[in-house]
Amino acid sequence: xxxxxxxxxxxxxxxxxxxxxxxxxxxxxxxxxxxxxxxxxxxxxxxxxxxxxxxxxxxxxxxxxxxxxxxxxxxxxxxxxxxxxxxxxxxxxxxxxxxxxxxxxxxxxxxxxxxxxxxxxxxxxxxxxxxxxxxxxxxxxxxxxxxxxxxxxxxxxxxxxxxxxxxxxxxxxxxxxxxxxxxxxxxxxxxxxxxxxxxxxxxxxxxxxxxxxxxxxxxxxxxxxxxxxxxxxxxxxxxxxxxxxxxxxxxxxxxxxxxxxxxxxxxxxxxxxxxxxxxxxxxxxxxxxxxxxxxxxxxxxxxxxxxxxxxxxxxxxxxxxxxxxxxxxxxxxxxxxxxxxxxxxxxxxxxxxxxxxxxxxxxxxxxxxxxxxxxxxxxxxxxxxxxxxxxxxxxxxxxxxxxxxxxxxxxxxxxxxxxxxxxxxxxxxxxxxxxxxxxxxxxxxxxxxxxxxxxxxxxxxxxxxxxxxxxxxxxxxxxxx
Amino acid sequence: xxxxxxxxxxxxxxxxxxxxxxxxxxxxxxxxxxxxxxxxxxxxxxxxxxxxxxxxxxxxxxxxxxxxxxxxxxxxxxxxxxxxxxxxxxxxxxxxxxxxxxxxxxxxxxxxxxxxxxxxxxxxxxxxxxxxxxxxxxxxxxxxxxxxxxxxxxxxxxxxxxxxxxxxxxxxxxxxxxxxxxxxxxxxxxxxxxxxxxxxxxxxxxxxxxxxxxxxxxxxxxxxxxxxxxxxxxxxxxxxxxxxxxxxxxxxxxxxxxxxxxxxxxxxxxxxxxxxxxxxxxxxxxxxxxxxxxxxxxxxxxxxxxxxxxxxxxxxxxxxxxxxxxxxxxxxxxxxxxxxxxxxxxxxxxxxxxxxxxxxxxxxxxxxxxxxxxxxxxxxxxxxxxxxxxxxxxxxxxxxxxxxxxxxxxxxxxxxxxxxxxxxxxxxxxxxxxxxxxxxxxxxxxxxxxxxxxxxxxxxxxxxxxxxxxxxxxxxxxxxx
Numbered sequence: 001x002x003x004x005x006x007x008x009x010x011x012x013x014x015x016x017x018x019x020x021x022x023x024x025x026x027x028x029x030x031x032x033x034x035x036x037x038x039x040x041x042x043x044x045x046x047x048x049x050x051x052x053x054x055x056x057x058x059x060x061x062x063x064x065x066x067x068x069x070x071x072x073x074x075x076x077x078x079x080x081x082x083x084x085x086x087x088x089x090x091x092x093x094x095x096x097x098x099x100x101x102x103x104x105x106x107x108x109x110x111x112x113x114x115x116x117x118x119x120x121x122x123x124x125x126x127x128x129x130x131x132x133x134x135x136x137x138x139x140x141x142x143x144x145x146x147x148x149x150x151x152x153x154x155x156x157x158x159x160x161x162x163x164x165x166x167x168x169x170x171x172x173x174x175x176x177x178x179x180x181x182x183x184x185x186x187x188x189x190x191x192x193x194x195x196x197x198x199x200x201x202x203x204x205x206x207x208x209x210x211x212x213x214x215x216x217x218x219x220x221x222x223x224x225x226x227x228x229x230x231x232x233x234x235x236x237x238x239x240x241x242x243x244x245x246x247x248x249x250x251x252x253x254x255x256x257x258x259x260x261x262x263x264x265x266x267x268x269x270x271x272x273x274x275x276x277x278x279x280x281x282x283x284x285x286x287x288x289x290x291x292x293x294x295x296x297x298x299x300x301x302x303x304x305x306x307x308x309x310x311x312x313x314x315x316x317x318x319x320x321x322x323x324x325x326x327x328x329x330x331x332x333x334x335x336x337x338x339x340x341x342x343x344x345x346x347x348x349x350x351x352x353x354x355x356x357x358x359x360x361x362x363x364x365x366x367x368x369x370x371x372x373x374x375x376x377x378x379x380x381x382x383x384x385x386x387x388x389x390x391x392x393x394x395x396x397x398x399x400x401x402x403x404x405x406x407x408x409x410x411x412x413x414x415x416x417x418x419x420x421x422x423x424x425x426x427x428x429x430x431x432x433x434x435x436x437x438x439x440x441x442x443x444x445x446x447x448x449x450x451x452x453x454x455x456x457x458x459x460x461x462x463x464x465x466x467x468x469x470x471x472x473x474x475x476x477x478x479x480x481x
Numbered sequence: 482x483x484x485x486x487x488x489x490x491x492x493x494x495x496x497x498x499x500x501x502x503x504x505x506x507x508x509x510x511x512x513x514x515x516x517x518x519x520x521x522x523x524x525x526x527x528x529x530x531x532x533x534x535x536x537x538x539x540x541x542x543x544x545x546x547x548x549x550x551x552x553x554x555x556x557x558x559x560x561x562x563x564x565x566x567x568x569x570x571x572x573x574x575x576x577x578x579x580x581x582x583x584x585x586x587x588x589x590x591x592x593x594x595x596x597x598x599x600x601x602x603x604x605x606x607x608x609x610x611x612x613x614x615x616x617x618x619x620x621x622x623x624x625x626x627x628x629x630x631x632x633x634x635x636x637x638x639x640x641x642x643x644x645x646x647x648x649x650x651x652x653x654x655x656x657x658x659x660x661x662x663x664x665x666x667x668x669x670x671x672x673x674x675x676x677x678x679x680x681x682x683x684x685x686x687x688x689x690x691x692x693x694x695x696x697x698x699x700x701x702x703x704x705x706x707x708x709x710x711x712x713x714x715x716x717x718x719x720x721x722x723x724x725x726x727x728x729x730x731x732x733x734x735x736x737x738x739x740x741x742x743x744x745x746x747x748x749x750x751x752x753x754x755x756x757x758x759x760x761x762x763x764x765x766x767x768x769x770x771x772x773x774x775x776x777x778x779x780x781x782x783x784x785x786x787x788x789x790x791x792x793x794x795x796x797x798x799x800x801x802x803x804x805x806x807x808x809x810x811x812x813x814x815x816x817x818x819x820x821x822x823x824x825x826x827x828x829x830x831x832x833x834x835x836x837x838x839x840x841x842x843x844x845x846x847x848x849x850x851x852x853x854x855x856x857x858x859x860x861x862x863x864x865x866x867x868x869x870x871x872x873x874x875x876x877x878x879x880x881x882x883x884x885x886x887x888x889x890x891x892x893x894x895x896x897x898x899x900x901x902x903x904x905x906x907x908x909x910x911x912x913x914x915x916x917x918x919x920x921x922x923x924x925x926x927x928x929x930x931x932x933x934x935x936x937x938x939x940x941x942x943x944x945x946x947x948x949x950x951x952x953x954x955x956x957x958x959x960x961x962x
Binding site for chain 2: 030031036039112113114142154155156168170171172174175176180247251253254258259286288289317323324326327332353354356358360362363395396398399400401402430440442462464465
C-alpha cells in the first residue's frame with residue numbers, strides 16, 4: 001500500500017489516503033447522499049479507483065456501477081456507505097472479501113434516535129464489524145475531507161491543503177469550520193467527522209493527528225467520549241505537541257439533550273470538561289466563529305506572550321472604543337515613548353505631541369500620506385509586544401479617495417507584517433452586504449482588501465473585540481507552552 | 482420659519498430642518514471637507530438654499546460662490562464651517578447680520594490638541610458666539626445627518642428616513658453606525674455628531690430627541706459630559722420616554738487618554754457612568770456592532786419579557802452549540818410539550834419522538850419539505866416566549882438544492898414572523914466573501930436572503946451568540962420599562 005507506507009503506516013491512512021473507494025448506494029438523484037459522495041470524488045479529483053455500487057444500476061453519474069462489493073474488480077480500501085441501516089449488516093459480510101480496511105457509515109438513524117430497535121441495530125453492526133476486523137468511521141457522520149487525496153464531504157471546499165487538522169464529531173460543524181475558515185484564509189490537512197463514534201473515535205483520531213506531519217494545528221469538536229481516562233491521555237499528548245483548539249458541544253441541559261439526539265454521546269458534566277481541557281492545555285472555543293479566529297492566529301503568528309499593544313488607525317471614536325475593549329480584555333496600551341515622539345516630531349511637527357496610542361488616523365488631514373510612517377515607527381519600538389492596525393474604512397472621503405486611503409493603510413499593514421519584526425493583526429469591517437448593495441464599491445473594496453491581508457498572512461478580524469478576545473487566549477496558550 | 486413651526490419650534494430645528502445653509506470653505510478639491518459638505522447637500526437633495534462661500538472663487542462645484550457670508554443674498558439658518566481655526570472669529574462676526582441660527586464647526590485642532598494656544602482659541606470662540614447669540618455644533622465634528630431634509634455628512638448614507646435618532650460625540654463612530662446599521666436594515670430620523678461640545682452638547686440634544694416625534698429609539702455615544710447632574714436628568718427623561726442605547730467611550734486608562742485627545746472631554750470614572758446608565762434605565766452597548774444588534778431588536782420586535790426560546794434549524798452540531806450558548810446567556814430551552822409532540826406525530830411519524838429543542842433540520846432527510854410545518858407548530862405553542870430560526874446554510878447539498886432548501890427556511894421564517902404571534906429572530910452566517918469569492922453563488926444567496934429577512938422586519942444576526950447577547954439586554958430592558 002504505497003500511500004500508507006510513504007506516510008506513517010497508521011491504519012487511518014486508509015481513510016485519508018485510500019487507494020480505492022467504493023460508494024455504496026451511489027445514485028444519480030441529487031437529493032441523495034449517494035449522489036453527493038460520488039460526485040465529490042469526481043469533483044475533487046480523487047486519483048485512486050472509484051467504484052459506484054448500486055444493485056439496480058449499470059452506470060451512475062456516467063461511471064460503470066457495480067451491483068455489490070463483490071462485483072468490484074479490485075480491492076477496496078475505503079467504503080462510503082449511504083444505504084439504510086437494514087442493509088449495513090449484509091454489506092459488512094462482503095467487506096473482508098474485498099480487503100476493505102475502513103467502512104465510513106454515513107448511514108444514520110441508529111443510536112441517536114433513542115429508539116431501542118435502532119440502538120440494538122447499532123450494537124449488532126458494531127459487534128459484527130469487530131469480528132470481521134473492519135474499522136468503522138461513524139455511523140451518522142460526513143466522514144473524510146482529505147484535500148491532498150481528493151476526498152471531500154461538501155461543496156466548495158478548498159482543493160488546496162493546509163496545516164489545520166480537524167477532529168469533529170459533527171459534520172455540519174466541520175462544514176462551517178471549513179467554509180468559514182476558508183474565507184479567513186485557513187486551509188486544512190485533513191478533517192474527519194466521526195458521528196456516533198461506534199468504533200473509530202476521538203482517541204484514535206487525536207493520536208493520528210498528533211503524529212501526522214501535515215497537521216500543525218488541531219481543531220476539535222467533541223460531544224462526548226467513551227473512555228475518559230484514555231481521552232485525557234490522548235488529548236494531553238496532542239496538546240503537548242501541537243496547539244489544540246477545541247469546542248465541547250453540550251454543556252448545559254438543553255445542549256446535553258441535543259447531544260443525545262445528535263450523536264447519542266454522553267455529554268458529561270461541564271465541570272469535568274473544564275478540568276480536562278485545562279489540564280491538557282487545550283485552547284477552548286465557544287463556537288465555530290471563535291475557533292476560526294483562534295486558528296488564524298496559530299496559523300500565521302509566532303508565539304506572543306506579552307500584553308502590550310500598539311493600536312493604529314481608525315477615527316477618534318473607534319480608537320476610544322478600541323482602547324476600552326482592549327483594556328477590558330486585560331491588555332495594556334503603553335503611552336508613546338520619548339523615542340517615538342522624537343521620530344514623530346520629525347515627520348509631523350504639527351501633530352507629534354497630540355498623537356497617542358491608539359493613533360487616530362483621522363487627525364492627519366493633509367498629512368495623510370505620511371501616515372504610513374507610523375506603523376514603521378511603532379514596529380521598531382520595544383514598548384509593544386504586538387500591533388493592531390484598524391483599517392479606517394469609515395474615513396469620510398468620496399469613493400475614489402476612500403479606496404485609495406484605505407488601500408494605503410492595507411499596504412502599510414502588509415509591509416510591516418512582512419518585515420517580521422513584530423506580530424501584526426488587522427481589523428477591517430466585515431463586508432456583509434445585502435444583495436442590492438453587492439456591487440457597492442465600498443463593500444467590494446473591503447472584500448478585496450480583506451483577501452489581500454489574509455493572502456499576506458495577516459490575521460484579519462471583523463472587530464476589535466473579536467481580535468482582543470482571540471489574542472487573549474492565544475497569549476494565555478503561549479504562556480504555558 | 483415654516484419647517485420649524487411645523488415641527489416643535491425647538492431651536493435645533495434650525496440644525497435638522499434649516500431653510501438655508503452656507504458652506505464656508507466650499508471647495509472643488511475632493512480631499513477638502515469644504516468639497517464634501519457641499520457635495521453632500523447636492524447629492525442628498527437639500528431643498529433649501531445652498532450658499533457656497535469661498536473668498537477666492539466665483540463658483541464652486543458649478544454653483545455660484547460668495548466671497549463671504551455678507552454677500553449671500555438671503556438669510557442663513559445653518560452655517561457649515563470648514564475653514565481653519567484662525568478664521569472662525571471673523572466668520573462669527575458676520576453671522577448675526579445674516580440671522581444665522583446655528584454654526585456647525587467642522588473646524589478642529591482646538592481643545593482636543595491639548596495645546597494652550599488652541600485651548601485659548603476655543604474659549605475665545607465660545608465666548609464670542611455666546612455674546613452674539615450664535616449656537617454652535619462642535620467644533621471638531623461631522624455635524625448633521627437629517628435624511629428627510631437632505632443633509633448628510635458621509636457618502637452612501639440612506640436617503641430614506643427611519644425612527645432611530647443618534648446623539649454621537651464622534652463622527653466616525655456615527656458613520657459606522659449609519660453604514661453598518663443600514664446593512665442591517667436600520668434607518669435614522671436624525672443623527673448629530675457634536676465633537677468638543679463647546680456649546681450644544683449631550684443635554685440639549687437628548688432633550689430634543691426625547692420630544693422629537695420622528696425619533697422612536699435613541700442611540701448615543703458619549704465621551705464625557707460638562708454637567709453631570711443636568712446630564713443625568715436629561716438622560717433619565719429620555720430613557721423614560723424611549724429606549725436609549727448608549728456607548729460610553731473612554732472607560733479605562735488608555736481610553737480616557739484617547740478621549741482627551743479626541744474631543745477634549747473629561748471621561749469621568751467608569752463607575753459613575755455605570756451608575757448613571759443603570760439609574761436612567763439605559764441599555765448599554767460595548768461597541769457599534771452591538772449597538773446595531775440592539776437597535777434591530779428595538780426597531781422591529783414588540784416587548785419581550787420571557788426567557789423561553791424555541792430554536793429551530795441548523796444541523797446537529799450547530800444546534801448543540803446554540804443550546805449551550807443560549808443557556809449560557811441565561812435562557813431556557815423548554816423540552817417539546819405533549820401538544821407539540823402530537824402535532825409532530827401527524828406530520829412526521831418517523832421523527833416525532835426524536836426531534837427536540839433545538840430542532841435539528843438535518844435529520845429530516847426526504848421529509849425536508851415538511852420542515853416548514855415546524856415553525857408553524859412552534860409559533861402556536863405557549864411554551865416559548867420567542868423563536869430563533871437558524872437558517873441551515875451549512876446544509877450539505879449541491880448549490881441548486883442548497884439555494885432552494887435555504888430559501889424555504891427563509892420564507893418559512895418570514896411567514897411566521899408576519900403572523901405576528903410570537904417575536905421571531907433569525908441567524909444567518911454573515912457573508913463576508915473575499916473578492917475572488919464574490920461571485921460565489923452561496924455568498925450571493927446568503928446576501929440576498931439576509932436582505933429578504935430584514936426587509937420583512939426579521940432581526941437577523943450573524944451568530945447565535947450575538948443573537949442571545951442582544952436578546953438578553955433587550956429582555957432586561959423590558960422587564961424594567
